[in-house]
Amino acid sequence: MSAYETIRYDLTDAVATITLDRPESLNSLNKAMRHELRHAFERAPAEGARAVLMTGAGRSFCSGQDLGEHGGRLANVERTLSEEYEPMLHAILDCPLPVITAVNGVAAGAGASLALLGDIVLAARSAQFVIAFARIGLVPDVSATHFLPRLIGLPRAMGMAMTTEPVDGVRAADWGLVWKMIEDDALMPDARAMAAGFATGPTKALALTKQTLRAGMQADLIDQLKLEAKAQAEAAASRDFAEGTAAFREKRKPSFEGR
Numbered sequence: 001m002s003a004y005e006t007i008r009y010d011l012t013d014a015v016a017t018i019t020l021d022r023p024e025s026l027n028s029l030n031k032a033m034r035h036e037l038r039h040a041f042e043r044a045p046a047e048g049a050r051a052v053l054m055t056g057a058g059r060s061f062c063s064g065q066d067l068g069e070h071g072g073r074l075a076n077v078e079r080t081l082s083e084e085y086e087p088m089l090h091a092i093l094d095c096p097l098p099v100i101t102a103v104n105g106v107a108a109g110a111g112a113s114l115a116l117l118g119d120i121v122l123a124a125r126s127a128q129f130v131i132a133f134a135r136i137g138l139v140p141d142v143s144a145t146h147f148l149p150r151l152i153g154l155p156r157a158m159g160m161a162m163t164t165e166p167v168d169g170v171r172a173a174d175w176g177l178v179w180k181m182i183e184d185d186a187l188m189p190d191a192r193a194m195a196a197g198f199a200t201g202p203t204k205a206l207a208l209t210k211q212t213l214r215a216g217m218q219a220d221l222i223d224q225l226k227l228e229a230k231a232q233a234e235a236a237a238s239r240d241f242a243e244g245t246a247a248f249r250e251k252r253k254p255s256f257e258g259r
């Protein structure tokens with residue numbers, strides 16, 4: 001796939017920037033976007049990216065499912081979720097690179113679910129997380145029922161899902177839904193600087209870190225300790241670890257290669 005219809009993809013200095021680009025519908029998710037997002041997240045590591053930054057064009061991050069797509073009927077919704085949304089979701093979660101989502105505006109329905117798939121979620125002060133599904137008589141999906149209660153606890157997850165009350169960047173940071181709230185004007189410069197920092201960082205260890213932390217959300221302590229030990233053995237055998245410790249001893253900045 002050389003050109004995308006619904007997203008923009010740019011790879012510069014080992015940072016892949018993915019911009020959801022259907023601003024006329026606040027970047028709603030249609031079939032093409034689900035497919036293109038999956039493709040872009042699989043492509044980025046394959047062509048040498050060492051960090052991914054995802055954001056939305058215009059005033060929104062993503063307004064969720066394109067409500068015009070099915071003409072108001074969801075006859076095949078289970079199939080759409082399993083054959084289109086799930087592969088997209090796994091491509092993001094399994095991406096072996098640090099993934100930053102910069103939530104520049106409203107993130108509603110599956111758009112909120114998408115925003116929360118970032119390893120690091122940065123929210124503009126004016127961002128709005130809206131678990132909007134109940135407004136149209138649906139239930140939260142695309143992993144929202146898995147991640148929301150784990151991130152902010154059941155009472156707040158229930159409140160967001162059942163009232164559909166928007167949560168802004170300040171409250172999202174206060175609740176631990178996101179890593180940081182950033183003033184609107186500073187969101188993209190800060191997100192780019194963070195992505196650039198990751199792209200020159202020990203990305204092999206960062207990949208192992210994200211995999212191990214995510215696995216820890218589901219494992220028991222005994223299994224998790226084994227997984228940590230395995231991940232640590234892999235990191236300890238990396239060139240980056242040798243470089244990191246040498247740089248520490250020599251009191252210089254390390255030069256990491258991600259291997």
Ligand code: T3D
Pocket residue numbers: 024025026028029063064065066067068070074077080081106108109110111130132133135136138141
């Ligand atoms: O397979 C499946 O279908 C199941 C999967 C479901 C997953 C889901 O995501 S379900 C939830 C879908 N999303 C929503 O219900 C949110 C719908 N949008 C809104 O509630 C509001 O637009 C927002 C709260 C996001 C923002 O409100 P506001 O007032 O800032 O903007 P607006 O005026 O409502 O929207 C601006 C335009 O975007 C407007 O078009 P127009 O009138 O200028 O031509 C609006 O229709 C369009 N738009 C916004 N969201 C969607 C959309 N068009 C299509 N799909 C959307 N999701």
